[in-house]
Amino acid sequence: KKQYRIAVIPGDGIGKEVMPEGLRVLEAAAKKHGVSLHFDHFDFSSWDYYEKHGQMMPDDWKEKIGKHDAIYFGAVGWPAKIPDHVSLWGSLIKFRREFDQYVNLRPVRLMPGVPSPLANRKPGDIDFWVVRENTEGEYSSVGGRMFPDTDREFVTQQTVMTRTGVDRILKFAFELAQSRPKKHLTSATKSNGISITMPYWDERVEAMAKKFPGVKWDKYHIDILTANFVLHPDWFDVVVGSNLFGDILSDLGPACTGTIGIAPSGNINPEGDFPSVFEPVHGSAPDIAGQGIANPIGAIWSGAMMFEHLGEKEAGRSIVDAIERTLAERTLRTRDLGGNADTTACGKAVAEMV
Amino acid sequence: KKQYRIAVIPGDGIGKEVMPEGLRVLEAAAKKHGVSLHFDHFDFSSWDYYEKHGQMMPDDWKEKIGKHDAIYFGAVGWPAKIPDHVSLWGSLIKFRREFDQYVNLRPVRLMPGVPSPLANRKPGDIDFWVVRENTEGEYSSVGGRMFPDTDREFVTQQTVMTRTGVDRILKFAFELAQSRPKKHLTSATKSNGISITMPYWDERVEAMAKKFPGVKWDKYHIDILTANFVLHPDWFDVVVGSNLFGDILSDLGPACTGTIGIAPSGNINPEGDFPSVFEPVHGSAPDIAGQGIANPIGAIWSGAMMFEHLGEKEAGRSIVDAIERTLAERTLRTRDLGGNADTTACGKAVAEMV
Numbered sequence: 061k062k063q064y065r066i067a068v069i070p071g072d073g074i075g076k077e078v079m080p081e082g083l084r085v086l087e088a089a090a091k092k093h094g095v096s097l098h099f100d101h102f103d104f105s106s107w108d109y110y111e112k113h114g115q116m117m118p119d120d121w122k123e124k125i126g127k128h129d130a131i132y133f134g135a136v137g138w139p140a141k142i143p144d145h146v147s148l149w150g151s152l153i154k155f156r157r158e159f160d161q162y163v164n165l166r167p168v169r170l171m172p173g174v175p176s177p178l179a180n181r182k183p184g185d186i187d188f189w190v191v192r193e194n195t196e197g198e199y200s201s202v203g204g205r206m207f208p209d210t211d212r213e214f215v216t217q218q219t220v221m222t223r224t225g226v227d228r229i230l231k232f233a234f235e236l237a238q239s240r241p242k243k244h245l246t247s248a249t250k251s252n253g254i255s256i257t258m259p260y261w262d263e264r265v266e267a268m269a270k271k272f273p274g275v276k277w278d279k280y281h282i283d284i285l286t287a288n289f290v291l292h293p294d295w296f297d298v299v300v301g302s303n304l305f306g307d308i309l310s311d312l313g314p315a316c317t318g319t320i321g322i323a324p325s326g327n328i329n330p331e332g333d334f335p336s337v338f339e340p341v342h343g344s345a346p347d348i349a350g351q352g353i354a355n356p357i358g359a360i361w362s363g364a365m366m367f368e369h370l371g372e373k374e375a376g377r378s379i380v381d382a383i384e385r386t387l388a389e390r391t392l393r394t395r396d397l398g399g400n401a402d403t404t405a406c407g408k409a410v411a412e413m414v
Numbered sequence: 415k416k417q418y419r420i421a422v423i424p425g426d427g428i429g430k431e432v433m434p435e436g437l438r439v440l441e442a443a444a445k446k447h448g449v450s451l452h453f454d455h456f457d458f459s460s461w462d463y464y465e466k467h468g469q470m471m472p473d474d475w476k477e478k479i480g481k482h483d484a485i486y487f488g489a490v491g492w493p494a495k496i497p498d499h500v501s502l503w504g505s506l507i508k509f510r511r512e513f514d515q516y517v518n519l520r521p522v523r524l525m526p527g528v529p530s531p532l533a534n535r536k537p538g539d540i541d542f543w544v545v546r547e548n549t550e551g552e553y554s555s556v557g558g559r560m561f562p563d564t565d566r567e568f569v570t571q572q573t574v575m576t577r578t579g580v581d582r583i584l585k586f587a588f589e590l591a592q593s594r595p596k597k598h599l600t601s602a603t604k605s606n607g608i609s610i611t612m613p614y615w616d617e618r619v620e621a622m623a624k625k626f627p628g629v630k631w632d633k634y635h636i637d638i639l640t641a642n643f644v645l646h647p648d649w650f651d652v653v654v655g656s657n658l659f660g661d662i663l664s665d666l667g668p669a670c671t672g673t674i675g676i677a678p679s680g681n682i683n684p685e686g687d688f689p690s691v692f693e694p695v696h697g698s699a700p701d702i703a704g705q706g707i708a709n710p711i712g713a714i715w716s717g718a719m720m721f722e723h724l725g726e727k728e729a730g731r732s733i734v735d736a737i738e739r740t741l742a743e744r745t746l747r748t749r750d751l752g753g754n755a756d757t758t759a760c761g762k763a764v765a766e767m768v
């Protein structure tokens with residue numbers, strides 16, 4: 061029976077506090093479903109590591125974690141100590157690029173027992189996926205500055221979309237839509253204002269749609285699409301967007317379902333040529349770090365997504381069920397959800413439910 | 415006493431239905447406050463005009479409307495008949511660029527009597543301005559495509575930020591913040607992902623902030639900022655963003671306050687070298703056009719912003735008051751607000767309240 065080797069990287073801030081709870085729940089589900097897990101722990105991709113070594117990761121980071129079956133990640137970044145472009149581009153964004161994790165996948169689901177900031181929405185009303193392109197688009201490294209410190213100063217930065225990059229994310233999103241009961245895909249665009257790259261995106265969506273005649277699809281400009289997340293979250297099933305649009309929609313979506321503290325994400329290389337990274341959507345949260353009050357459910361749910369990705373559907377499903385039941389009981393919940401349980405108590409509660 | 419010359423351009427779809435109500439209310443307020451208005455009506459910037467003349471506007475459009483004190487605009491665009499890049503870039507975006515309307519200004523205010531999609535928010539809780547850069551940024555015309563129809567195909571488009579362009583919008587936003595009781599400015603950024611233009615934006619915000627020591631300011635990445643519009647709309651006072659970020663926030667904001675049908679906007683050239691354009695945020699809405707059911711309040715409120723811009727504060731204020739009272743009475747409201755009044759009945763109701 062296969063043993064999965066998981067690289068565990070807690071990172072910074074509350075990343076270090078939520079990961080033990082994630083591991084606790086992973087182990088409970090593994091035990092229940094007879095899955096064999098092996099964890100390797102790494103301290104890099106953190107401010108602590110940077111302080112000691114002057115870089116975010118060792119030179120041989122790819123050898124160290126590139127052969128694992130998956131990477132289980134906490135959070136990285138501590139803007140007061142280290143600039144984002146060093147910490148994030150030196151780890152998280154490096155993984156996405158160099159491990160070709162071209163899919164960023166995030167569920168948006170209103171869970172029982174979680175108060176939504178939207179009026180009159182019940183669990184079941186909001187249940188969709190955001191599929192984000194994760195390697196190119198608006199997050200390019202091409203551009204620069206001219207005439208610095210003069211009145212003529214200007215900067216430019218290119219958005220880059222390749223046929224390869226756009227088609228593969230659209231294919232993933234259409235396949236996901238096809239696998240779901242509603243078979244509905246929504247594309248985020250802004251081709252009325254961003255006049256070159258976004259019409260190209262639209263063109264590729266149309267071409268890909270022809271290969272998936274069973275999928276109903278529509279598109280919205282990003283401005284009205286964000287409005288519709290608030291006004292009509294029940295309209296969506298699978299929403300696909302560029303790197304920037306997907307980033308926006310996958311924070312806004314979880315906010316509409318109550319708290320970013322419970323939202324999980326996968327940075328996925330679907331072909332399995334490289335390990336995928338599973339991490340909560342929330343960041344390192346310096347403001348609440350060290351107090352033991354962070355919500356571990358984002359990390360725990362990310363663990364469920366990791367099981368799904370490894371093919372262990374039942375183990376994944378049992379974690380999501382345990383999260384739902386824990387939230388529905390409303391007893392052991394963290395402050396962001398109006399309770400006063402600490403991180404560990406919440407993690408233990410979920411582990412017991414598995 | 416000065417007579418204001420207003421160019422009236424209804425445009426397409428429901429633009430043509432809401433404008434007569436806007437004019438009705440403008441006239442009522444002008445009469446009450448002794449303001450003298452002269453309207454010149456133009457049929458260009460519409461599908462009808464395009465069908466007859468093969469272009470959106472006459473060659474001498476600048477002579478025709480460039481000397482007016484303001485332009486009162488309905489809506490443009492009819493995607494089934496004419497591509498957006500022809501209709502929008504041939505009119506609305508042309509005005510913004512060629513009349514140097516570098517400020518796009520939109521209020522986000524929860525009005526009495528308007529049901530908010532957010533739970534537990536009352537009028538007074540949400541009351542802020544979105545200030546959007548309106549001439550450069552992500553809406554550039556620089557870029558292109560290579561290797562078409564091959565696997566190597568790619569497109570690029572540049573985001574362009576000039577010191578002039580960034581500084582003048584920030585100055586406008588800081589001045590607006592300074593004039594308000596809370597004196598609070600929020601900047602929309604994404605410097606952790608968009609690594610060249612957005613750090614430049616941040617840098618200019620910091621420099622401008624030094625000139626406004628009385629203004630408290632903060633910044634959020636656009637992803638979490640959209641989340642905070644939903645979770646904490648009471649945090650904001652003046653929010654400034656690039657062309658794209660401002661576009662997104664100024665649709666999302668009005669959605670959080672209930673309906674895009676009542677949201678107004680000004681495309682403003684603060685120096686007064688060119689006329690400014692005042693228009694509802696909603697578009698031409700082909701799906702409901704011709705039925706006389708569109709909400710005219712977006713157009714009416716835009717008229718109030720036009721009065722403000724012309725320096726007729728009292729006339730502007732009396733229109734906003736009339737809108738508030740009409741909405742609070744909950745009797746004459748259009749379908750988007752759960753009523754069944756038609757466009758004209760709603761317009762007349764507001765005009766009578768003035």
Ligand SMILES: CC(C)[C@H](C(=O)O)[C@@H](O)C(=O)O
Pocket residue numbers: 252253283502661
């Ligand atoms: C129609 C479109 C080009 C326009 C924009 O994106 O600027 C609209 O959304 C707006 O906000 O005025």
Ligand SMILES: CC(C)[C@H](C(=O)O)[C@@H](O)C(=O)O
Pocket residue numbers: 148307606607637
């Ligand atoms: C931290 C930041 C660079 C990152 C992103 O924008 O991709 C984050 O917001 C995310 O969504 O994972």
